[in-house]
Amino acid sequence: MLSYRRAATGVAALSAATAFVGLTPTSAAAHGAVFNPVSRVAACYAEGPETPKSQVCKDLVADSGTQPLYDWNEVNIANAAGQHQALIPDGKLCSANRAKYRALDWARTDWPATAVATGAFNFKVRVTAAHSGTMTVYITKPGFDPTQPLKWSDLDATPVAVHNTARTATDGFYNFTGNLPARTGRHIVYKVWQRNDSPEAFYSCSDVTFGGAAATQAKAQAPTEAKIAAGVALSTVSHAGHGGDEQAPALSAETTGTSSSPLVPALAGAGALATFAAGSLLLSRRRNSSAS
Numbered sequence: 001m002l003s004y005r006r007a008a009t010g011v012a013a014l015s016a017a018t019a020f021v022g023l024t025p026t027s028a029a030a031h032g033a034v035f036n037p038v039s040r041v042a043a044c045y046a047e048g049p050e051t052p053k054s055q056v057c058k059d060l061v062a063d064s065g066t067q068p069l070y071d072w073n074e075v076n077i078a079n080a081a082g083q084h085q086a087l088i089p090d091g092k093l094c095s096a097n098r099a100k101y102r103a104l105d106w107a108r109t110d111w112p113a114t115a116v117a118t119g120a121f122n123f124k125v126r127v128t129a130a131h132s133g134t135m136t137v138y139i140t141k142p143g144f145d146p147t148q149p150l151k152w153s154d155l156d157a158t159p160v161a162v163h164n165t166a167r168t169a170t171d172g173f174y175n176f177t178g179n180l181p182a183r184t185g186r187h188i189v190y191k192v193w194q195r196n197d198s199p200e201a202f203y204s205c206s207d208v209t210f211g212g213a214a215a216t217q218a219k220a221q222a223p224t225e226a227k228i229a230a231g232v233a234l235s236t237v238s239h240a241g242h243g244g245d246e247q248a249p250a251l252s253a254e255t256t257g258t259s260s261s262p263l264v265p266a267l268a269g270a271g272a273l274a275t276f277a278a279g280s281l282l283l284s285r286r287r288n289s290s291a292s
Contacts, residue, residue: 037114080201091149
């Protein structure tokens with residue numbers, strides 16, 4: 001009877017540990033943002049999550065808190081596998097249909113914007129982990145209404161840039177040239193970065209203005225390296241197991257030996273509990289067998 005009780009206790013503990021691991025949210029895995037033209041999340045992070053300057057960034061923090069900004073390099077879908085339109089409904093393109101980043105979908109004309117002109121444009125993407133894949137960049141069609149939620153049909157079918165990314169980014173950036181078509185007024189540049197070594201994909205919206213319209217609007221600024229470094233401790237982003245070069249701020253638990261996330265010790269504790277439970281169960285079975 002005692003052996004049975006010990007076995008039952010071991011099974012219960014093992015089940016509890018397994019359930020704990022299953023219910024614990026996974027670490028975010030994210031790896032960059034567009035810095036030219038500056039993406040919405042990057043622009044608000046540059047203003048400062050605790051002290052945003054523009055009204056739209058203030059409203060974002062009021063709605064969603066500061067975490068989406070500290071996790072500026074996380075707007076992704078882990079298992080996209082090229083099924084972007086199937087996974088992201090109209091009106092949710094900027095957030096990649098993730099509730100955490102819902103504010104990025106707001107159809108407002110006061111998002112900080114980058115002034116651009118028709119012709120060649122130098123795109124700049126700050127990456128915190130480089131991946132092999134393809135970046136495809138689109139722009140909204142002529143006549144786009146920025147006061148309406150962005151839809152897939154709003155994007156011009158012809159990309160303004162396509163760039164094959166490597167597993168290295170020695171300076172922490174992907175730099176490539178595209179061509180912006182003739183437009184007037186306010187538009188959105190939309191980037192899809194699909195990895196070819198994983199189903200993971202990344203997304204972003206950058207507000208741009210043609211024809212000097214940005215003169216009366218907030219100018220988007222990219223985060224400085226000092227700003228990026230200052231927010232590392234408050235980020236929930238993990239780059240573990242994703243390969244490629246890891247530029248700052250990816251120097252997290254994997255390289256420093258410490259973790260700012262409660263998930264790591266929690267999982268470690270769950271693993272220890274599961275191991276203990278399994279050992280107890282095995283010991284009970286052996287004792288029971290010996291007694292027989």
